[in-house]
Amino acid sequence: MRRCRLLLEGLLYRVGSAIERLLSATLLYGPLLAACCLSGLAKVVVTAQVDVISRSHGGVTRTSSSPTWAGLDTSRGAIFRLGDGRKKRPTLRPQPNLVIHGGRDDPKPRGRSQRRPSLSPAGNGVLKSEFEFARHVQDLFLRYTQALISPMRQIAVCNRHHSIEQQLCRWLLLSADRLPNNVLTMTQDLIANMLGVRREGVTASAGKLQDAGVIRYSRGRITIVDRPKLEKRVCECYAVVNREFDRLLPIASNLNEGKLVL
Amino acid sequence: MPSTDRLLDSKRNALLSGLSAVERKRLDPELVSLTLGQVLYEAGETMSHAYFPTDCIVSVLYVMRNGQSAEIAIVGNDGMVGIALFMGGESTLSRGIVQNAGHAYRVKAAVLKDEFDRGEALTRLLLMFSSAWITQMVQTAACNRHHPIDQQLCRWMLLSLDRLPANRISMTEKLIGNMLGLSPLDVTNATGELHDAGLIRYDAGEITVLDRSGIEARSCECYEVVKKESDRLLLSMLAPA
Secondary structure, X not given: OHHHHHHHHHHHHHHHHHHHHHHHHHHOOOOOOOOOOOOOOOHHHHHHHXXXXXXXXXXXXXXXXXXXXXEOOOEOEOOEEOOOOOEEOOOOOOOOOOOOOOXXXXXXXXXXXXXXOOEEEOOHHHHHHHHHHHHHHHXXXXXXXXXXXXXXXXXXXXXXXXXXXXXXXXXXHHHHHOOOOOEEEOOHHHHHHHHOOOHHHHHHHHHHHHHOOOEEEEOOEEEEOOHHHHHHHOOOHHHHHHHHHHHHOHHHHXXXXXXXXX | OOOOHHHHOOOOOHHHHOOXXXXXXXXXXXXXXXXXXXXXXXXXXXXXXXXXXXXXXXXXXXXXXXXXXEEEEEEOOOOOEOOHHHHOOOOXXXXXEEEEOEEEEEEEHHHHHHHHHOXXXXXXXXXXXXXXXXHHHHHHHHHHHHOOHHHHHHHHHHXXXXXXXXXXXXXXXXXXXXXXXXXXXXXXXXXXXXXXXXXXXXXXXXXXEOOHHHHHXXXXXXXXXXXXXXXXXXXXXXXXX
């Protein structure tokens, strides 16, 4: 089972940066008030990222001098805290609670609000836009969840039908897409664990790729020398995953291509 | 832990049974019968309906360019076919095909989306189901890599049986091979082994499970992982919010 687990962690590791980007993108527009019901596996990443965000909002709360705040508490639907301490239930319909699951040891999953409610200066217009924003974020998370299904499905198929070399190419390309340059720091043991294959299989495949001038491998560093060649050798799974992410999450692909700068 | 069997009888679908009468009425589900091999949706196709199986099983497959396929997950009376409808992508890259004939309630895509957007019981139920379903998919990926074919077959049979009213699966070896992405020979060898061990009887395109606990003992851990997670979510989704 250890190998299976590492394989899944590898998957999460790769998708993690996409979540981070999405969440940073949402920060541009206002406080993140969202939760999502992702798979038991994806929740680790999401929870970690949400914590980061609520910390950064904590900072904003302390430094801002604006008298009126709106907070949205996901555990109780929506309650706005007004500057003078009154609480008022909004007349707008609260968005569905976005729920982040409790941990595996948690017998009953429950909604969990962010540790601190996200706060932002609120006027009537802002309140409404916050609601719409929450809706937007929820849509984003759901689309992300659907996109996340794509690599999982592809790995199930790829594990069944494709050669180790093709899988190694897929893994290299998906990883390189999420890194700033073409260098991956990774031992062959780790790759074997990620892919769930024997180390000898990885060594043989990496050797072939190196001989063909596609990658250079030395001391735990893999450099992609000839990306077009790598793309020729990879199975269809790589393109399928990418197309699905592009279709469902155009924001993330714009970020990756440098069209959208945070 | 209370039993979930009660919730999974052949007349009902677990998700629909978790809704109030008003909510069910809004969904306006229509009972349809589905035949073996019927394709509910093709990859990339926008679905017109979501399906809530009662006593049938829908297999979700990915078909590659060369026609080879592999099953990603199955959906029975524990869930719904068509999660892309509320996730926002409208379509998905897999194919949904009926693996065991039977019945399902179908709901128009727009109606499902509206009900999901209300943020009431169905929203929660569908998100919980998606979560359990993703677990099944992830487990399939790991299982395809690491476990011998007879264990995979046991996992597949147990997941199917949990979603069927009887202990029989109507399925030829060729079809099983297509579903699981295995060659017919591999399937024949694996079913032969299980047959010789007295666990199943296979004849005329029908598998009868003779010794369920034997199959459970033989299956890899993947069945138990999926079962535990879906029971956990099923129980919590049917408990009051």
